[in-house]
Amino acid sequence: MIEYDQTTLWPKVAADESVLRAERLTSLLKWAGGKEQELKYILPLIPSFDTYYEPFVGGGAVFFSIQSRKKFINDKSPDLFNLYTMIAKQNLDFFQALNTLLLGWQRVSEIVDGCATHLLNIYKAYSIDKNSLEEMRSSLLEFVRQYAVEFNTMFEAFFDKDTGNFIRELQR
Helix, strand or coil: CCEEECCCCCCCCCCHHHHHHHCCCCCCCCCCCHHHHHHHHHHHCCCCEEEEECCCCCCHHHHHHCCCCCCEEEEEEEEHHHHHHHHHHHCHHHHHHHHHHHHHHHHHHHHHHHHHHHHHHHHHHHHHHHHHHHHHHHHHHHHHHHHHHHHHHHHHCCCCCCHHHHHHHHCC
């Protein structure tokens, strides 16, 4: 049951929130203009239907929450549309690439966690003016050089393998 706040005319969901408790998928990603937070207002107002067309899917909050036999999506962003296409077609190369990225970022996290004290000391020395900006950069570049081979092999399928280029980019 919907109650309307007379001052704003914005719908409020009353005690019966069965529509909100219905099982639904969550959005795949956050998207500018996303409606995840507004679902509690949107879903109770949507009538029953068999076919749903989403012209601007974005993060898909409404799309994944709608109960419908047939669903169709579109979006102006070709990259976003391609993402949903790869997922819908269960493209093996896409999922292998995602897995490679996931494993790589997990390894980056392990390295950073393992070196947290060292990295914090570099930052603290700079923040209290014990070390100059140049000394901090030098210390961080040394850290990157120490792990350069490992960093490069983590994402080699996606990025330029030139360690020198990686370090030059960090220096900018």
